[in-house]
Amino acid sequence: MNKLITIFLLALFLIAAGCAEVQNNTNENAVSDSATIVRLSYGAYTLPEMAVQKLVVNSTSVEFSYYNYQDELTARYVKPVDQETRDKLVALFNENNFMELNELYEPKDGMPIVADTGTLEIQVIQGDATKIVKVQPYASEYMPDGLNRINDELLKLRQYVMSPTEDELKEIASEWIMEAPTYSFDGSDLEFVKYNVSVENPSESTLSYKFTSSHGGYGNRSGQMVTQVITEHSIELVLYNRNVMTATIDGVWDEVNQVMLEQTVTMVSGEMNCNETPWQNWYAEGNINFFKEPTEEELAIAYFGTVYNIEISDLSSDILNDGKCQYTMKVKESAVKPLTEIGWQEA
Structure with missing residues (x-):
């Protein structure tokens, strides 16, 4: 009888030890709460x-x-x-x-x-x-x-x-505006207007302000002939996290780069074979690799950016009566001349 009890207790001990070992192994392969x-x-x-x-x-x-x-x-x-x-x-x-x-x-x-x-x-x-x-x-x-x-x-x-808070963004934006050339030259009465967070990209925020200048024009106008006239301005800043990416005054002046903004121009192509466009042929020749099959617009953006150093947007196509395609896209004014030279025309 004593032997049976001893064997039974030994079996229980071995089972318990095995369970403990399994538990230890499981813990070793898990991330703990304190990690x-x-x-x-x-x-x-x-x-x-x-x-x-x-x-x-x-x-x-x-x-x-x-x-x-x-x-x-x-x-x-x-x-x-x-x-x-x-x-x-x-x-x-x-x-x-x-x-x-x-x-x-x-x-x-x-x-x-x-x-x-x-x-x-x-x-x-x-x-x-x-x-x-x-x-x-x-x-x-x-x-x-x-x-x-x-x-x-x-x-x-x-x-x-x-991610900064709205108050932090307002502080960043207002300090940036006051230190920028246009406002620091003759600006006053900076007033917050609107704050918006991008739905598609919560890291991107847009803040709008208005202010008054005592002269016409933009930027640092020291040494220039300027009109002494009270001028109301609006300025819109786009921030990514805490960084000012763009700042546009009155919709026409780039306060970051201190230049007038280029207007967008719509360009139209001549007739093309829908399946043999220049960007499709360029892709077929192995000039670029994508992880997944690109859309036609993605391919055209890569083509014009790489081959001509031209930034395009809003590519669209129309199928003509003869089955060929005609494309339209938007570019900056500086791209009109090189595109005209390869057969595109202003819409």
Whole structure:
């Protein structure tokens, strides 16, 4: 009887030990609630002060930092992270088996090589152990779906931590306007008018203001003959995160580049074979590679930009009675002459 009891207890011990081992192995292959998650990118063609970009997510905060090529901190943004967001992020890592992913993902044979995108590392730090998954070069096409989902969520957190508030944007915009040449020359009475966030791209904001100048004209007019007349102006700024991308006064003056804006012109092509346009032939000859089949407009934009250094938009086509096509597109005034030389005409 004692032998039976001993054997039974030994069996229970072995079963318990086996369960514990399975549990330990499971924990080793999971991201814990206390893990620190890091997204690191470097080596891309970018501004020197943004050479290294590091996102760190811990149990209480999200931190995003820029470093230059000398590994010196150039900017840092920090915001709190709530428990629900943190839990969902950890769950996403585990649902996509991050701890079991390969250490390196790179282009497979036959895939086009993406240039100037640098390297991506996603790290999970748990105690003394660090799991690193590297993508080199960084392109979503080289990554498995699960890793793409993880990366997308980390990019959302980066956007969250970098996104300025409306008040911060107003402060950035008003300071920029007052220091810009037109307002600093003779502007006064700067007044906020409107604020709008792009639905398609929440990182992009548009702010409108109005102000008064004591002379006509734009920019720094020192040494110029100017009319001394009170002039009302409107100015619209487009900001991406905290950076002023464009600033337009009265719809005609580019305050960033200090030039009058070029007017947009609609150009019309001659008759073309719908399936043998110059951009289609250029593509067929292997002059450019796309990860996925481009639309006709994407292809035409690439063609005119690469071959003629012309920026186009709003490409459209009409099928004529003889079955051929005629195309229209919009360009800046400076592109009219070179396009006319290759057979296009103003509409």
